[in-house]
Amino acid sequence: MTAAFEELATLDKLVHEPARLAIMTALSACQNADFLFLQQLTGLTKGNLSSHLIKLEEASLVQIDKQFVGKKPNTQIGLTEKGRQAIDRHWQLLENLRQDAQKWSP
């Protein structure tokens, strides 16, 4: 059980925050997605989503590219290699914790 608590302590809080975990999970299933898609998927406001993306970009977990599609601006977001490793590791840790929790007796 101590090992489980030690693993719990190693969870990256930047990734574990629910909205950011949802964003990174979605991005792990594609090459990149645009701002509108992430907003539709997470239900976050533009401001909240921007703020989460800035935090993830500052940690080099996502890459944000602003471009024009026709005459409209379009923001594309994709995971960096570091971000992909971080989310894979995070999912692995969560899975380990889930398995450990099942072994605990009341």
Place this chain on the structure above:
Amino acid sequence: MNHETVAARLERTKLVTRHYHQLQGLRQIPVGLLFLTLAIDRTGWWPLFSVWQPISGILVLSLAIVGIWLAGRYYDQTIGRVTHRSSIKSKVVFVAWLALFLAAQWVEALWQWPVSASILMFALMYGVGFWVTGRALHQYLAAACLLVIISLLPLTGLLTTPQLYLFGPESAPGVALVGLIMIPVGLVDHWWLIRSLQSLREGAQ
């Protein structure tokens, strides 16, 4: 919210993102309508279609392409865009299916079997769709089962194999049935996508 709920929500997030293009069901509607139009042409109920060939054929095909493009534009503008990594596996699966489909047409043109290989290829397409989407989209399984049943209809005498051979002159029932299955599958895909996005947003609140 317990761990299982969070995990299920995140799994659905992955599923929606990974299969976003397949779930854009409104894009299947023009294809289904194209099949229905071809079926009407084969029945001879629309004589002008044949008289004005090839203009009417090109026009119907162009309308279907415009319809697919408009549906794609609707998804891009209301839900957003997702780019996937180029997957060799999916390209190989598609090319293999296309080769099998063409081989089935060729074989069926030469021999009349008591089972429709043309319709079985569409069943295979939906079966593969069900498999690659993690067996979560039951509309593909339902479509595959229905098409397998339709492909076996010549055994019962309800339809003949030429009526289910897509490129044959008597193929109106087969072409119509494929179209009639594509349209509801597309609508269910669209409904599934919209409902999933809604439930993910509500779960995040």
